[in-house]
Amino acid sequence: MSALTIDKVWKEYGDQIVLEDISIEIESRAFVALVGPSGCGKTTFLRMLLGQEPPTRGTILIDGRPLSAEPGPDRGVVFQRYSVFPHLTVLGNVLIGKEMTTARYSARLFGTARKAAIEEARAMIAEVGLTHAEDKYPAQLSGGMQQRLALAQALVMKPKVLLLDEPFGALDPGIRAEIHTLMTRLWHENSMTVVMVTHDMREAFTLATRVVAFERRRDRPEEKLRYGATITRDLPIWPPRQAGRPSLIRPDRDGPVASGH
Known part of the structure; x- marks a missing residue:
């Protein structure tokens, strides 16, 4: 299993509030895309899931247990810059x-x-x-081969949760389409939950089971220190996508690869 529970999480750096009262349940084997404007805390949220950053307040659980104090093999990560x-x-x-x-x-x-x-x-x-x-x-x-390598490097550890920080943004459109197909197949074939930060809305709706938007509700200059970003939209994809099961609309593209192919 690989369910995530984020309960009333805040992240502050000194007097600056980056994330404000984030609560979300992510079911096991979901593929969640995080979208929103630059600087709204999406990557900070991903770093907290990885264990690189502790929340200032609130709790983050994997399968009902608190995250370890540092990154562990239960979480893999792939960055935009090949790691x-x-x-x-x-x-x-x-x-x-x-x-x-x-x-x-x-x-x-x-x-x-x-x-x-x-x-x-x-x-x-x-x-x-x-x-x-x-x-x-x-x-x-x-570039596409390096990103395939980064995926292999993360997945060989059999993580419960795979974290993707704009991993395909630097790729040419044709190569990106190939990597999307590969990522879909790997998600279907491996028992893991995926959380991906992206600025590409088409990518988000192509790959994810849910698209979650982070935004600052108060974004005037005098408010940026006092108020952080929070979840403003949580959109399930329709028809639903499920790991290991073909799509109702595009089973050849959104479903698992059939045996022998």
Whole structure:
């Protein structure tokens, strides 16, 4: 399971209120798109879900339990700027998470444990279509391939929650469409909840099960420090999308890939 509960969360930096009284329930395996104007706190909210930022007030729960005080393997993240290691190959980048969590002090696996981790990494690399580039370094990859690598790096850890911070904004439209198709398939095939920040409304309504808007209700210059952004819209997509089930309208595009294809 991977349900999120955000209850009366505020985020303040000194005298500045960034987020104000955020409450939302996100069901397990939902795909939620966060939209809103720049500077309204969407990325700050994502960082709190990741564990990089603690809420000033309120609680955040995963499956009824409080978040750990720092980022953990139950949450994966993909940023707009590719967060891969430039000195490691594609295989090395996908393998490194397994090595660092399983062998914390040496950051290296040996014997059968390493063989099993390599097999798992290669399976994920194949999932994102990078088998042919396994020995290449990030600088040798296109932007779309680097983003596929970043997804593989996050998903190999089998996170309960995948957090996406404008991950496809820098891609050309054609490449972005390919990554959207890949992201839809990965969401259907992996048991995880996805929360994505985007400025692209078409992207939000193409991928998500819900579109949640953050806005400041009071945005005059003299009010910006005293009032933060909050949730002003929570729009379910119709017809409903569910992980692992085909869409009623576009089963070939919004549903899981059929076995053997």
